[in-house]
Amino acid sequence: GENVEQHPxxxxxxxxxxxxxxxxxxxxASNYFPWYKQELxxxxxxxxxxxxxxxxxxxxxxxVTLNKTAKHFxxxxxxxxxxxxxxxxxxxxxxxxGADGLTFGKGTHLIIQP
Amino acid sequence: xxxxxxxxxxxxxKSGTSVKIECRSLDFQATTMFWYRQFPKQSLMLMATSxxxxxATYEQGVEKDKFLINHASLTLSTLTVTSxxxxxxxxxxxxxxxxQGISNQPQHFGDGTRLSIL
Numbered sequence: 054g055e056n057v058e059q060h061p062x063x064x065x066x067x068x069x070x071x072x073x074x075x076x077x078x079x080x081x082a083s084n085y086f087p088w089y090k091q092e093l094x095x096x097x098x099x100x101x102x103x104x105x106x107x108x109x110x111x112x113x114x115x116x117v118t119l120n121k122t123a124k125h126f127x128x129x130x131x132x133x134x135x136x137x138x139x140x141x142x143x144x145x146x147x148x149x150x151g152a153d154g155l156t157f158g159k160g161t162h163l164i165i166q167p
Numbered sequence: 168x169x170x171x172x173x174x175x176x177x178x179x180x181k182s183g184t185s186v187k188i189e190c191r192s193l194d195f196q197a198t199t200m201f202w203y204r205q206f207p208k209q210s211l212m213l214m215a216t217s218x219x220x221x222x223a224t225y226e227q228g229v230e231k232d233k234f235l236i237n238h239a240s241l242t243l244s245t246l247t248v249t250s251x252x253x254x255x256x257x258x259x260x261x262x263x264x265x266x267q268g269i270s271n272q273p274q275h276f277g278d279g280t281r282l283s284i285l
Contacts, residue, residue, distance in 0.1 A: 054227075085271035096260065096276040097211065104271050142210060146271065154201040154213040154226075155262075155274060 055080040057145050059158025067166050072133055074161045076143035077125040083147040086119060086126045087155070090139045097142060101128070130163075138165045168194045171263050173277030181285055182253060188246045188280045190261030197263035200244040201274060202236060205258040217244045251284045258282075 056079040066072045078086075084105040089097035103110045103117045103126065110117050114133075119126040130137055140162050144155040170193040178186050190200055198219050203211040215236050217223040223236035233255075235247040244263075248255055258281050262274040 087273065089276075094279075094281075096278045099273055099275070102273060154203075154216050155211075156213065157210045159210045 055083060055145055055147055055156040057143060057156050057158045059143050059161060061161060062159065063162045063164070065164040065166055066133055068133060068135060070133055072128075072130045072137070072163055074128045074141055074143065074163070075125060076127070076145075076158050077123075078145040078156075079124070080145070080147050081121075081124065083145040085146040086117070087144050087146075088115075088117060088128050089142045089144065089157075091142060091160075092139045100141075133163075133165050135165050135167060138163060169265075169273070169275040170194050171197075171261065171275045171277040173261055173280055175280060176278055177281045177283075179283045179285065180251065183250055185247055185249045186251055186282060188248075188259055188261070188282075190244045190246070190263065190277050192242045192263040192275075195263075195265055196241040197244075197265060198241060199264045200238055201262045201264075202234070202244075202246050203260045203262065205260060205279075207258075211260065214246075248282065251282070253284045256282055256284045 059076045087102035090100045091097045103119050114131045116129040140160045142160045143158040146155050172191045174189045200217045202214045205211045214229045215223045215225045217236050217238040219238045225231045238244040260279040262276045264274050
């Protein structure tokens with residue numbers, strides 16, 4: 054099955070600086086890579102996603118890059134704000150017949166220091 | 168659009184009882200729904216994939232007789248934890264996706280159910 058590694062587990066940055074979270078995946082058949090933000094006790098919220106036919110995608114302060122050859126993808130948050138503090142999860146999905154749910158990374162606790 | 172409602176949000180019950188959790192897509196038809204479990208300060212682990220009108224596909228290590236899944240309509244999937252024990256205490260979250268068999272489409276999550284077994 055798919056295995057997703059995520060680093061770092063905790064990331065502390067000064068407000069206004071950029072934050073980068075990296076993930077690697079094992080199954081070359083994976084074709085969909087979403088990023089979720091989860092605040093304590095709440096649902097994961099999709100913040101950006103990328104498909105395997107695209108190398109980069111940007112949405113305001115958030116961007117995701119994908120390197121299919123190296124099987125890794127990264128989340129970039131620029132001009133960080135206190136409300137960006139949360140746990141971020143990367144995930145990967147691959148076509149699996151009737152079972153194609155997401156395999157999540159272990160998460161990154163992002164702390165924005167004022 | 169793409170709102171997923173999950174009920175109940177919090178359950179406390181005695182060991183040995185069964186608990187049913189509902190997951191509804193409110194403004195779209197979800198041909199595929201997923202059930203995840205999340206332990207404190209850990210990641211989400213996929214338990215099973217549920218396609219409307221067919222049997223659920225369970226991940227390795229998940230007991231299908233203990234975690235009964237029913238996806239009877241395009242807007243409702245239920246997870247029943249049978250004969251629950253303290254080790255089943257966890258945060259259970261469902262997600263829904265519009266298209267069946269198309270893995271590169273977004274999943275939309277419910278608010279989760281916090282299950283505590285005494």
